[in-house]
Amino acid sequence: MQMFGHNEYVYAVYKEGSFSKAAEKLHISQPALSAIILKEEEEIGCPIFDRRKRPIELTAFGTEYIRSIGKIYAIEKELSDYITSAKTLESGEVTLCGTNLGLLYKVPVVIAKFKQQYPNITVHVAESCTRGSIQQLNSAEVDLVLTSKPLDSHRYVQEVCYQERLILAIPRCFPVNEELTAKKRFSYEELQQMPYHISKEEMVSLSKLGDTSFILLRNTNYLRECTDLLFREAYISPPIVMEVDQSAISYNFCSLGMGATILSNRLIEPSPKNDSLYFYAIDSRFTARETYIAYNKNRYVTFAMKKLIEMMTTEE
Structure with a gap:
């Protein structure tokens, strides 16, 4: 039994999640590609794809095949x-x-x-x-x-x-800022040189933002995992008005007053100076990271x- 004889075709279907898209990328017809995959499965004796699912998914054997x-x-x-x-x-x-x-x-x-x-x-x-x-x-x-x-x-x-710190950005027009007047608001210049360690007195507890609307990244991004962790730590579940793919996009929508967001202070360096937001350090041991x-x-x-x-x- 010859295994992996047509691995490039199998991998293309896996990557594209579709026979038709994979066939287009491989510059062959979809029936020809389907026949190649079927022949490979018959020679091996195990199905690689579960064709009942839409989009198609790997079988248990298929997962091992792709890993190999x-x-x-x-x-x-x-x-x-x-x-x-x-x-x-x-x-x-x-x-x-x-x-x-x-x-x-x-x-x-x-x-x-x-x-x-x-x-x-x-x-x-x-x-x-x-x-x-x-x-x-x-x-x-x-x-x-x-x-x-x-x-x-x-x-x-x-x-x-390098080291970075997750910071809280809130549109200046949001009323919640009035509750945070005792906390340090970091300037654009301070954000670019933000120290790894900040005193607790300067930081904001997210527990005060349970009703504040947020713009967050999608759950395929590690920053979203970190944000969800911060929310759980503060025992809040704030309303999420938008999910986006990039921190730069959440930053731009935040600047337009659509919601608060959490992002890295390193994003500020290549971004244009913005006077429509207040920036705060977050009271959590999970915000300083490498x-x-x-x-x-x-x-x-x-x-x-x-x-x-x-x-x-x-x-x-």
Whole structure:
């Protein structure tokens, strides 16, 4: 029995979640693709996809099949990287994936300096939610991931790039600000240089914002997990008026008075100065966090990866 004979077709259907979309991407007809997948399933003796679901889903065996394909791709990528590095120490390519916030702060400056030092190395930058970034890392589609989410130390290597703090942004027109007049309101300049540790007296308890409308990220983003944790810690369940994909979008809608939001102080640096909001530090031990650059622990680290990691973790 030959397994993985048509893995690129199976993986395309998995990635696209649809036979028709995968067929279009592979430049073949949908009936031809369906026949290839069916033949693969018949040769293996197990169904890979549950065609009763819409969109289609993997069966239990299919999940293991896709995980195995990821391992194969990782081995192929590792060998290719090794060959490239063996030919010359200062050529090759590296792919970095991260969230919109992670890619807005620090990454452009570092990559510009990196390209000046290593002009023969091609750098690819991909944007994805936290969950999507990790999936691409596992399948060897990307080499490095920028994330604030601590990962399993048995599977990944993580190195600290920078520290950040989650802050509360409230439109100045919101009445709740009157209850917070005793708390420190951070200026635009202070946010950019915000210390990792802030005195408790300066911080706001979210328990006062149980009735305040919020704009939050979708639950595929790690920042949403952190926000939900902060709400549970404060025993509140505030109304959510909008869910968006990026912190920059929630920040813009917040600026227009549609709701409060929680975001990283690092977002403020590349953003235009805004006088329509009040910014507060949040009273919680979960708001001070670190952002890491991560890669799979058992993979070959190329020259390009090594040098980009060095610059991401040392450049101020």
